[in-house]
Amino acid sequence: MTARERIAGTVANYVDERTGSAAWMKKNLNKVFPDHWSFLLGEIALYSFIILLLSGTFLTFWFDPSAREVVYEGDYQPLAGIEMSAAYASTLHISFEVRGGLLMRQIHHWSALLFMVSIVVHLLRVYFTGAFRKPREFNWIIGVGLLTLAIVEGFLGYSLPDDLLSGTGIRIAHAIILAIPVVGTYLAFFAFGGAFPGEAFIPRIFTVHVLLLPGIFLALITVHLMLVWYQKHTQYPGPGRTEKNVVGYPLMPVYMAKAGGFFFVVFGVTTFLAAVASINPVWLYGPYTPGQISAGSQPDWYMGWLDGLVRMSPPLESYLFGYTISWNILIPGLIVPGLMFTGLALYPFIESWITGDKREHHLLDRPRNAPNRTAIGAMALTFTLVALINGGNDIIAQQFELSINQIMWFSRIGIIVLPPIAFVVTKRICLSLQRADRELVLHGKETGRLVRLPHGEFVEVHEELSPEKKWLLTSHEQSGPLELPETDQAGVRRPSAIRNKLRARMSTANAEAVPKVSSKDLNEIEHH
Amino acid sequence: MANDLEAIKDPGIPPHVNRKADTDPLAAKRAERQVAILFALSSFGTLLFIFAYVAIPDDIFIFLPVMGNTNAHQLFLGLGLAFSLFFIGIGAIHWAKTLMPDNEVTVQRHEFRSPEEDRKDFVKTAKEGAAAAGLGRRSLIKKSLGLSLGLVGLSPLLLLRDLGPLPGDSLTKTGWKTGTRLVTDPGDRPIKPEDLEVGAVAQVLPEMLPGEDHRKLTEIATDAVLLIRLRPEEFNLDAERLSWTYEGIIAFSKICSHMGCAVALYEQQTKHLLCPCHQSTFDVTRAAKVLFGPAARPLPQLALALDAEGYLVAKQPFSEPVGPSFWERSS
Numbered sequence: 121m122t123a124r125e126r127i128a129g130t131v132a133n134y135v136d137e138r139t140g141s142a143a144w145m146k147k148n149l150n151k152v153f154p155d156h157w158s159f160l161l162g163e164i165a166l167y168s169f170i171i172l173l174l175s176g177t178f179l180t181f182w183f184d185p186s187a188r189e190v191v192y193e194g195d196y197q198p199l200a201g202i203e204m205s206a207a208y209a210s211t212l213h214i215s216f217e218v219r220g221g222l223l224m225r226q227i228h229h230w231s232a233l234l235f236m237v238s239i240v241v242h243l244l245r246v247y248f249t250g251a252f253r254k255p256r257e258f259n260w261i262i263g264v265g266l267l268t269l270a271i272v273e274g275f276l277g278y279s280l281p282d283d284l285l286s287g288t289g290i291r292i293a294h295a296i297i298l299a300i301p302v303v304g305t306y307l308a309f310f311a312f313g314g315a316f317p318g319e320a321f322i323p324r325i326f327t328v329h330v331l332l333l334p335g336i337f338l339a340l341i342t343v344h345l346m347l348v349w350y351q352k353h354t355q356y357p358g359p360g361r362t363e364k365n366v367v368g369y370p371l372m373p374v375y376m377a378k379a380g381g382f383f384f385v386v387f388g389v390t391t392f393l394a395a396v397a398s399i400n401p402v403w404l405y406g407p408y409t410p411g412q413i414s415a416g417s418q419p420d421w422y423m424g425w426l427d428g429l430v431r432m433s434p435p436l437e438s439y440l441f442g443y444t445i446s447w448n449i450l451i452p453g454l455i456v457p458g459l460m461f462t463g464l465a466l467y468p469f470i471e472s473w474i475t476g477d478k479r480e481h482h483l484l485d486r487p488r489n490a491p492n493r494t495a496i497g498a499m500a501l502t503f504t505l506v507a508l509i510n511g512g513n514d515i516i517a518q519q520f521e522l523s524i525n526q527i528m529w530f531s532r533i534g535i536i537v538l539p540p541i542a543f544v545v546t547k548r549i550c551l552s553l554q555r556a557d558r559e560l561v562l563h564g565k566e567t568g569r570l571v572r573l574p575h576g577e578f579v580e581v582h583e584e585l586s587p588e589k590k591w592l593l594t595s596h597e598q599s600g601p602l603e604l605p606e607t608d609q610a611g612v613r614r615p616s617a618i619r620n621k622l623r624a625r626m627s628t629a630n631a632e633a634v635p636k637v638s639s640k641d642l643n644e645i646e647h648h
Numbered sequence: 649m650a651n652d653l654e655a656i657k658d659p660g661i662p663p664h665v666n667r668k669a670d671t672d673p674l675a676a677k678r679a680e681r682q683v684a685i686l687f688a689l690s691s692f693g694t695l696l697f698i699f700a701y702v703a704i705p706d707d708i709f710i711f712l713p714v715m716g717n718t719n720a721h722q723l724f725l726g727l728g729l730a731f732s733l734f735f736i737g738i739g740a741i742h743w744a745k746t747l748m749p750d751n752e753v754t755v756q757r758h759e760f761r762s763p764e765e766d767r768k769d770f771v772k773t774a775k776e777g778a779a780a781a782g783l784g785r786r787s788l789i790k791k792s793l794g795l796s797l798g799l800v801g802l803s804p805l806l807l808l809r810d811l812g813p814l815p816g817d818s819l820t821k822t823g824w825k826t827g828t829r830l831v832t833d834p835g836d837r838p839i840k841p842e843d844l845e846v847g848a849v850a851q852v853l854p855e856m857l858p859g860e861d862h863r864k865l866t867e868i869a870t871d872a873v874l875l876i877r878l879r880p881e882e883f884n885l886d887a888e889r890l891s892w893t894y895e896g897i898i899a900f901s902k903i904c905s906h907m908g909c910a911v912a913l914y915e916q917q918t919k920h921l922l923c924p925c926h927q928s929t930f931d932v933t934r935a936a937k938v939l940f941g942p943a944a945r946p947l948p949q950l951a952l953a954l955d956a957e958g959y960l961v962a963k964q965p966f967s968e969p970v971g972p973s974f975w976e977r978s979s
Contacts, residue, residue, distance in 0.1 A: 152755045219701060222719070223726045255760050288909055292925065295907035295972035305819065305974045310811040315818055315866045316908070320811075352757055360661030360754065367661060367754045374748045381740030388734025395726020396715055410865055411833065411851060411872035411902060413910040415924045430907070430942060431926045437944035437973060444977040448942045449907065482757060514927065524927055525940055561656070587659040594656045639655040 153375045154355035154368035158245045163379060164238035166345075167386040168231045169337065175228040176330065182218055184210035185280065185326030187319035196403055204282075204407030207322050211281040211402055226394035232274050233399075234390060236422040239267050247467075247497050249484035251354045253477075257468045259347045262340055264465040269333055269340075271422055276329040278400065278420055282322055287408025288417050290321065292430075299449035317410065357483050357595050359588045366482070416514055425504050428511030429456055432531045460500075474626045476602045488557075489596045491550035492630040498546035499539040506535045547632075554634035557593045560585060561637045562645055594636050602627040661752065669746050679746035686739035693731025700724035819976070820969045822854075822901075823871040824950060829855035830875065830899070830960045833868075838959040841895050844877040849914045851875075851902060854962070870970055872902040872910065873950055875960075878919065882933050889935045892951035894960065899950040900936050901970040904928060906943035908972045921947070945973070 136142040153159075186206040192199050194209065195216040214221035243263060246252055252260035275293070279286045294316050297308040313320025352366050361367050369375050405414060419427050429452035436447035463470075471493065472478060487494040509516065510531035517524040564582035572578050585593070604624040607613050614620060668675040706721040762770070783790055829838045830852040844850060852873050853863065880896040892898075900921070904911045909925035914932075920939065921930040928941030936947035948970050951963035969977055 150753075150755075152753050219706070219721070220725050222722050223729070226726075288925065291909055292907045298972050298974040301975055303975075305815045305976055308974075309813060309815045310808065313812040316869050317865050318812075351760070359659045362658075363757075365754050365756055367752050369750070370753055374744050374750070377740050377744035377748060381737040381744065384733045384737030384740065386737075388730045388732075388737055391726055391733060392730035395723055395730055396712060396718070398715065398718075408865070410869035410908075411853075411910055413912045413924055415913060417909070417924050427926075433942040435928075435938055435942055435944040439979050442978040443975055444973045444979075445975075446944070446973040448944050449972070452942075480760070514924065528927065528940070587656070588662060590656045591658055595658065637655050642655050 148349075149370070149372040151349070151371040151375075152352075152366050152368045153371065154353050154361075154366060156356055158249075159353065160382060161238050161242035161245055163382055164386055165235055165242055166341065167383045168235035168238060168390070169341065170383070171231040171387055171390055172228060172235060173334065175224050175231065176334075178224045179214060179221075179228060180330060182210055182214045182221065183207070183280070183326075185323045187282065187317070187322045199403065199406070202407065205322065207280060207282040208402070208407045211283070215403060223391075223394055226397075226399050227391055229278070229399045230393045230397070231390045232277060233420065233422075234386075236270055236274060236420075239263075239270055240422075243267060244497070244501075248487045248494060249354070249356075250481065250490055250493065251484055252468045253481040254468075254472065255351055255480050256347070256354075259344055259351075260468050261465050262344050262347075264461060266337070266340055266344065268461055269336060273329060273333045273337070274420060275423055276325045276333070280322065280326060280329060281400075281402045282408050283402035284405040284408050284412060284414060285402075285417060287317065287410070288413055289419055289423075290317065290408075291410065292427075296449055296453045299446040299453065301443075301445055301450075317408070352482070354482050354484050357486070357592060359591050361483060363480070363482050416518070418512060418515065421508070424511035425507040426453070426457060426511070428507040428509065428513070428531065429453075431513060432507070432510050432528055432535065434532075460504075464500075471630075474602075474623060474630050475599070476627070477599075486596065488550040488553040489598075489633070491547045491554075491632060494550050495543045495547040499543040502539045502542035503535060506531055506538055510535075551632070551634055554636070558634055558637055561590050561593050562641060596636065598633050598636055599631065601631040661754065664751055667746065667750065670750075676747065679742070683739050683743045683747070686735050686742060690732045690735035690739065693728050693733070693735060695728070697725055697728030697732060700728055815976075819971070819974055821870070822966055822970055823867055824854050824873075824962045824965050826962065826964050827955065828962045829955065830873070830952075830962070831855045833872070839875070840958050841897060841954070841960060844875065844897060846877050846879055846896065847916050849874060849876045849916075852899070869903065869908075873899050874902045874911070874914070874921070875899050876914065876919075876932055878933065882919070884934045889949060892949055892963065894952040894954065897952060897960070898932065899952055900930075900932075900947040901950065901966065902947075903971040904943060905945040905947055905970075906941070906972060911947060 132142070184206040188206045189203050190206050190209050192202050192204055192209050192212065194200075194212050196212055199212065211225075214225055216222070246260065246263070275289065279290050279293075294308055294312065297311060298304045300307060309315070311321065311324075312318045313324075353368070355361050355366055355368070369378075406412075418424065430449065433448045433452045436451075438445045438447065485493075487497075510528065513524055513527040513531065516522065517527055564584040567581045567583050569581040570578050571581055602624060604620040604627075605614075606617055606620070669679045670676075700721060704721045704724055706719065708720040709717045710720045710723060712718045712723075761767075778784065831838050831854070833851045833853045836853075836856065838855065839850070839852065852875050853868065853871050856863065875897060876899075877897045880893070882896075883890060883893065883898070885893070900911075902910050902912070904923045904925065906923065906926055906928050909923050911921050911923045911928075911930065913922040913924055914920075915922065919932040921932055921936065922928070923930075923941070923943070926942050928943030929939045930936040930943070930947055931939050935949055938944065938946060948966050948968050950966060953961055953963040955961045968979070
């Protein structure tokens with residue numbers, strides 16, 4: 121026994137005798153994780169969160185979350201002698217006088233953007249592969265919750281420096297609160313400690329940004345990961361992979377080295393971006409004052425779709441019995457996003473209601489093999505993308521010398537017309553891909569080699585697929601639509617016939633597929 | 649359907665293929681050296697970071713293509729840190745991929761559903777527990793507990809009451825009173841009509857009261873006004889609104905009637921005001937009527953007059969609340 125082993129043994133013994141953890145450790149150090157690049161997306165989100173905690177803590181050492189007015193006397197000459205909030209002045213101090221402060225600010229902002237991107241792309245991966253199905257519905261809901269909180273957290277974060285751009289963002293948030301019927305005015309006065317902008321809001325959102333929300337994040341992320349751990353990771357279909365097993369690398373040492381290494385890679389790339397690419401140069405915007413604004417005011421991208429919805433809204437307001445309801449703010453600012461996130465959170469339950477499938481699923485779907493789900497996803501993405509494009513309509517108009525009014529009208533019409541088109545097109549593409557898979561299995565792949573047969577005919581040689589590839593293309597499940605007869609066996613009309621009819625129709629649409637290769641097909645080919 | 653008639657059989661996990669380093673000690677040695685070089689690059693990054701921290705002054709700028717002028721101090725701090733982190737990561741991954749065992753392992757999943765016996769026992773225990781507490785039988789306890797639990801939530805809500813004052817009528821008030829002088833922002837100079845040429849636009853605020861030397865942002869948020877001068881014949885206003893202008897000078901609240909941004913973009917040719925936040929467009933010649941965008945109401949117009957010394961003043965306060973809509977707003 122080497123000295124090192126002896127020390128390790130002593131430590132392990134010490135811990136185990138006090139916690140009894142050896143059995144647990146033994147089991148979990150051998151935990152198996154399937155390998156696929158798309159499983160790294162969630163990891164990027166996790167690592168970005170850690171980077172945010174580290175860089176954010178650094179920033180709090182100098183940031184002064186106060187709306188108290190000061191006269192700037194720092195190093196940045198263009199703003200010398202200007203009145204501004206202590207929050208803005210301390211942001212300038214971090215940027216210009218704290219060594220590495222600007223770097224840390226930029227790391228913080230870049231990793232916030234990366235955090236949001238990776239959450240969204242991770243969500244898309246989980247959605248399009250059907251990883252949210254039983255038993256992972258809880259984790260899907262936690263994920264939607266994390267996404268929602270992350271958007272709020274990001275918004276609060278870029279509001280804190282109290283520059284002209286972020287103050288404008290707060291102004292808009294204030295207007296959304298004001299628009300809430302009945303209680304909006306009271307909520308706005310409570311949140312802001314009086315009239316806009318007041319001096320209370322910045323310190324309050326600071327506490328929410330650095331304490332309350334990160335605490336909730338930590339709790340939710342912990343549960344999210346514990347569930348992944350306990351339920352074991354999903355895996356892509358392939359030879360040897362079944363619903364009952366999990367194939368991959370053990371945690372110790374391969375996965376630990378790869379995942380730990382990947383943390384440093386994400387941190388390194390974020391830092392590189394922060395080093396070379398300036399982001400949110402608040403000193404160029406000047407301090408916030410409600411009477412000023414800069415052209416091209418844009419939120420960060422993850423709020424852009426929301427801003428785009430608000431921009432395209434028709435000018436609707438109702439005046440009833442001396443009260444005002446601002447539909448032009450309520451619909452794009454609260455109702456539509458509320459519906460989007462509710463739909464997102466409920467999707468696993470909706471799908472399982474339509475398919476009637478209550479079994480566990482650990483093998484992922486190839487998106488083409490779930491055409492309806494893929495098409496719904498494409499539809500939702502199209503909706504959000506049109507909104508996002510409209511959120512940058514002023515920049516687009518300027519860059520491409522287009523009329524801003526025309527872009528707005530394109531978005532207003534497009535957001536209604538384009539999503540259904542995306543649904544139909546995506547579904548057709550999925551079915552075509554299924555057909556292509558079927559052809560491949562039946563006839564092999566084209567080699568481009570032409571051969572002349574003895575009787576003079578030219579044919580192209582097709583090469584048979586490998587058994588692994590064939591298995592991949594045929595191992596998915598195809599189940600028919602739900603059978604929901606209108607009457608039961610005794611001939612009595614079932615209750616809720618309309619609901620059943622709707623369910624049956626959706627189920628039929630959902631089950632639409634190109635039949636995969638069966639043994640009958642193969643027999644026919646052989647007898648050809 | 650075809651599920652029980654699978655045409656193709658699962659060929660099983662493909663056999664493990666050895667990497668070069670698995671069989672060739674020289675290749676393994678080479679991989680070890682590569683990992684070491686990657687880790688060494690990380691150390692080099694840290695050295696670069698320290699060098700930048702102590703030796704590069706913060707007033708040197710370097711031109712980067714695409715990125716423009718970049719502060720050398722921040723740039724090399726960042727590059728050093730980025731290298732030191734990135735290469736630790738790449739080194740670890742290279743190590744795992746070349747030298748750590750790459751045999752895939754298969755383990756069985758367990759079913760999440762508990763055994764039938766446990767489920768029954770659980771239900772039994774839960775029922776027994778509920779019965780022991782007697783919640784079902786003792787309805788008085790149940791109801792009073794429900795009531796008190798419902799009520800206890802009120803206390804924290806009430807505690808939040810002091811977050812802010814009640815709105816009262818503060819949303820309907822601004823700093824503009826009858827006879828308040830318009831002063832330039834910035835500069836705080838009173839304005840005579842001849843100061844403003846046709847086509848000009850100016851941001852104004854109400855004159856500060858004697859003894860005040862400082863404006864609160866809260867005041868600017870309601871009081872900011874845009875002054876625009878057209879030729880009088882360009883207006884297309886009713887008699888009352890026309891009487892609110894003065895020799896072609898018209899004044900609107902600068903706070904957007906949609907969401908409160910500053911409506912700062914004035915297009916001289918078309919005489920349109922545009923809000924940069926959501927592109928609501930207002931026609932100056934027709935009392936800021938909404939031409940386009942999400943705003944539902946015109947910008948409130950401030951009635952103008954001249955005082956005895958010939959300076960522009962507000963003829964009367966705003967006739968309606970400025971800024972975004974709110975529930976209690978009456979029109």
